Amino acid sequence: MHETDMTRALIQTLQDWWQSQPERPRITHVHLIVGRFTCVEPVSLELAYAVQTQATFLEGSQLVIRETPLIAxxxxxxxxxxxxxxxxxxxxxxxxxxxxxxxGRELKIDRIECLSDVRESAV
Ligand SMILES: [Zn+2]
Known part of the structure; x- marks a missing residue:
């Protein structure tokens, strides 16, 4: 369903962050928090991410998805x-x-892992 659009928005956010970094680090892992109630299929999201990051600054990086339960x-x-x-x-x-x-409705970047260092992101 809307994984493609979500991935596009995610990549845009990552790109903005990456371009604001003076050393343009090599991103290896992107940790995501995805709420169960967002109706996002982690597998579809990973697939869309792999396709859309080809030949970009994110090529070869991996999406690490952590699902959060729905709490009411x-x-x-x-x-x-x-x-x-x-x-x-x-x-x-x-x-x-x-x-x-x-x-359970959140979809946000938890942290971004770069080559030879781990940094907390505030995106
Ligand atoms: Zn009750």
Whole structure:
């Protein structure tokens, strides 16, 4: 589905970061945090990344995806829970429909690994 567009946006972000670096480091790994609720298939994302980074400054670098679970908050019970598709994401304790998502919708760069050094990124 939208993995191609997401990859394009991701590469753009990486390029902006890379171009702002005076030494233009060689990027080896890009660590991504992908929420379960983004409906992104990690495998599709990796595939799109491999295709789109060919013959670019990112060629040969690897995408490392860490999935974060979907966590919702139930107002009635005043606690977090892990919604399940089978239960239509409702609270397992009281059955209230899901209203507030705590995490699981993020898609962001955790950190960028470069050759001969590891740096934290603020992107
Ligand atoms: Zn509840």
């Amino acid at each position: 908050y139930c107002d009635a019970c005043q606690k977090d829970y892990e919604p399940e598709i089978g239960q239509r994401y409702a609270c397992p304790t009281c059955g209230s429909p899901m209203e507030e998502i705590r995490s």
